[in-house]
Amino acid sequence: MKEANIPAPATTGGDNIFIGTLDKLISWARSTSPWYFQFGLACCAIEMMATAASRHDLERIGMMPRSSPRQADVMIVSGTVTLKMATRIERLYDQMAEPKYVISMGSCATSGGPYWQHGYHVLKGVDQIVPVDVYIPGCPPRPESLLEGLLKLQEKIRNEKPLSGKK
């Protein structure tokens, strides 16, 4: 082994050294790359797509869509949760790896929206089946609102302490 040839970290220049608790480092890394699960349920999904597209550009805050629940950290429930879909959402949520977060986007996902009274087939709040981290009001929420909600989620993740276990 030619270990002697590898320069010690201190000699590479102060700029590249970070000092902090591992807790902070991990939650900083997580909060700046929460990949979201790419699936849309109803009209709100159009707004989510607009948020991901070039004008608002989700990738500039580190979020990119993943088509598999195994690779996703965040589930954006974007739209009406019918009872038929609710069964699937529950399963998809179970397939996501920890740590995982859920965003309830729009009034449908939050409380049934326009279907709150006569929607015999609509679940009145996705929080009945999965734990929700951030609720975003609106029908549909504008991309700005979704961005605000996602930044709130990043803030929440940044304040977590994954190693010491405190939330």
Added chain:
Amino acid sequence: MTAAEIKSLISGKFAGIIREDGEDPNPFIVIDSGRWATLARWMKAEKKLLLDSLHCVTGYDPGAEQALEVRYNLFSMTHRHWLEIRIAVDREEPQVPSVEKIWRTADWQEREIYDMYGIRFIGHRDLRRILLEDDWEGWPLRKDYVTPRTYRGMTVPKDKR
């Protein structure tokens, strides 16, 4: 062809089949379900009618204790005339002959009517629910439908009392 000509052509071939007729706003005839499949096959093939396009199939519940209804909106691409067929269906045992083999577009439309009103289309090759889950109970678009309190352990109504 005018509506009157179409109707006389039909009653000439199938005596006594038209129980009622009118315009609402397109010409319609009310018939029994018994000879529907034969009439349908003939109307599509008959040179003077050529009703080859089935635009829409509709289920209809007029409310309390009345018979359900199925309506077919037919159009001829060649002759550019319209005809609406109405068939009353018993509420307790709703059955109509399927025309899915005659106009292929009736396939999913009949399945949707079955899904929403519970009307059975006899002879349909794949009569399953199309929108709701297979284990759903009841027929949601019937006037006497009662929204379930729970479905697979999930509370359905908004007020969770």
